Amino acid sequence: MSQPTHHDHLEAAAIRQRVQELMPGIRADLEDLVRIESVSADPERAAEVQRSAEAVAALVRAEGFDDVEIVSARADGGAPAVIAHKPGPAGSPTVLLYAHHDVQPENDHADWDSPPFEPTERGERLYARGAADDKAGIAAHLGALRVFGDDLPVGVTLFVEGEEEVGSETLPDLLAAHRERLRADVIVIADSGNWDIGVPALTTSLRGLVRVDVEVRTLTHAVHSGMWGGLVPDALIALSRLIASLHDDDGAVAVAGLHRGPAADVEYPEERLRAESGATAGVQWIGEGSAVERLWTQPALSITGLDAPQVAGASNTLVPAARARISMRIAPGDTTANALARLQEHLEQHVPWGAELTVTVVDTGEATQIDATGPAYDAARQAFTEAWDGTAPVDMGVGGSIPFIAEFLEAFPEASVLVTGVEDPDTRAHGANEGLHLAEFERVVVAEALLLRNVAAALG
Template sequence: MTALIRAKVTALLPRIRQDLEDLVRIESVSADPARAGEVQRSAEAVAALLRAEDFDSVDIVSADGGAPAVIAHKRGPEGAPTVLLYAHHDVQPENDHAEWDSPPFEPTERDGRLYARGAADDKAGIAAHLGALRVFADDLPVSVTMFIEGEEEVGSDTLPALLKQHHDALRADVIVIADSGNWDIGEPALTTSLRGLVRVDVEVRTLTHAVHSGMWGGLAPDALITLSRLIASLHDDTGDVAIAGLHAGPAADVVYPEERLRAESGAVPGLEWIGTGSAVERLWTKPALSITGLDAPKVDGASNTLVASARAKISLRIAPGDTTANALTCLQQHLEAHVPWGAELTVTVVDTGEATQIDATGPAYDAARAAFREAWDGTAPVDMGVGGSIPFIAEFLEAFPEASVLVTGVEDPDTRAHGANEGLHLAEFERVVLAEALLLKNLSEL
């Protein structure tokens, strides 16, 4: 049976790739209001693909004015489990075209990769679902619900409303979320934990207006020095986050080789890593804090005055097991306790997303691991953490607590999702399609 499925995937792959390339050419950038029409066109293209597969129902839906999503159903044998297949059809902005080696919305193959915005994240997820279903075009072993979201790249703000409005239609025994990746080329993975996110804008004000640095320097602190001292208090001397009360936990026993760390991070020669614990603990199961933006006068043309106010954007990744409510409280208390010299402090919450910890045990996870092992020629999958955040996974876990949630994906360490030259490793993509087809077979036999 495995050999037959493998042969079918190989035969279907050219058509699957063509459908993927057609989807990639649609500039469905959900963050760009000017391209809302492209997001709609993308949803319609996905719906057309599903109708061509003889789904029993295909609907384009939205909630609370959000972007269009596609929900489709196809019945399997009586009594078979229902599997929900999730992906998203919106993509990140392509940013500066000059940073791309080929046009960002024209799929281009180079050295075994297909380069384009959305070629991996996440239109390849849609294509992988389609490919697995086409293997069983005449004999679907399970009932399938396809749920293709349209605003994941802007935070899935209306996803809770969609899950509530279509709760019965989306109910499933197993949910496969194809929006993550594998441990390495040739090494599959199930994502079992993701950090959460808290982002705030922090402003400090020391003066009601700028004043001459010679007249007042040495007495009145400027806002930039004040903000710098506040930012410096957020880490200890080893580089660990110094905010009291945040959760941290152990990570899987996975070795992340030093040469891979340096190559994949783009670290400059001689850079020292920050923090304590294993590499994967620091990346997956401990909090991390970054300053991702500053509002301050530019160096060129700066006047010789004390700056009255300055602002920074703080991005705090929280460990699985923590909550955004706790993290916000701890961060606020730290900032209030450490703002120097009586400066005025304003903290504005930008957005939050809960961390996720999945108990990846049970028959569905066994079926997935067996499918992955077959697809990757005997290589067992890694239980992988992700340092980034996919808050909507927590929404699925809350909405469908009885379902087994499998987080899979097509990405690899060099995918460069969200960056220039995003690329899909084509050989790995074929294994992903094969693994999902084998998973559907395995689930039908539970």
């Protein structure tokens, strides 16, 4: 990686100063976006999702983008996305800036310390649903653009999606329909996070996802537990034994044939791991290998739902059928087809006592492994190091899944895909009291402006 020149240092200082001047306006626009309840999972708030797209389009037009359009891959006009373009100097590269304007449901308002759709500052954070995930990504893009005004060093295409929180089902259709408008040399996806407060990161791997519903049946109907217990197995016991077979005694996933790989050499201190995970004081970690391998590059398996009679009011009968939802994260380098086949095989081999087994696929999402080498990644690392006062970024994995990144890699194989974001270990995205660390947010804006400058120099 080339070292910044003296001129680069001066320019970086000027960019930092400009961002400081712009921050009140950037924050005001972010707060306005947050007040729009764009919960894509709630059909009753579809009008709010549409209003959110229109608000984003208006903000983009205010930045001098003439080619601004709200688009959808569905005939009913749902899941609105915003696409816009602003040219750069002749011969300059094009950078696609991605974010999403839809948000997760806020769930029980009683769990929030302040109203979920009223941005509230407490301490170093701004709290609200979408304050970080991912309306701050939109605001960061707008802030970086405002640094340059009409003198962009690169061509910029903005793509702000409206259904990321419900699985980006129509994203492949959008990418296909607007492929030429979205084609770029560098794609910046602002939907991830940093390693810690004060330590930036590039996300270079994400696990995939396979979710299935598993039903076990042992009886055609419930029968008296006293008369038939001891001879006829009940479905809950059978399901419990099947679930128990999914891990070995150390807690590692026992499904044969799943991929496992190495992770970056990153230390995850015990005290930080326990604090950030919310694990109780006495709980022991499961699996084997380093903490980041278990979190980023090995499969993981959880039971996220269970259909069975409630304890309150339970009768003395053998339960005829029981159902569980299995959520399996698959390691980068694996495929959902392989993982689903191996899981099906395991379940069929381990279902006990001849019980009937039904496996229904809920959804899948591919894992992602990014080769983060080349001039665009060098430009990003230099930008991050400057924005964080000399602290170089970590190449970070993410244990969760963002399947749409694989869609971008497939649609634009020649582009360099940079996965960044505004989140930190205490952001609490998707949960109550989601919060944006304001000082880190400002650094993110500085970093993105520097990135645009560096990409112009590296690829121009």
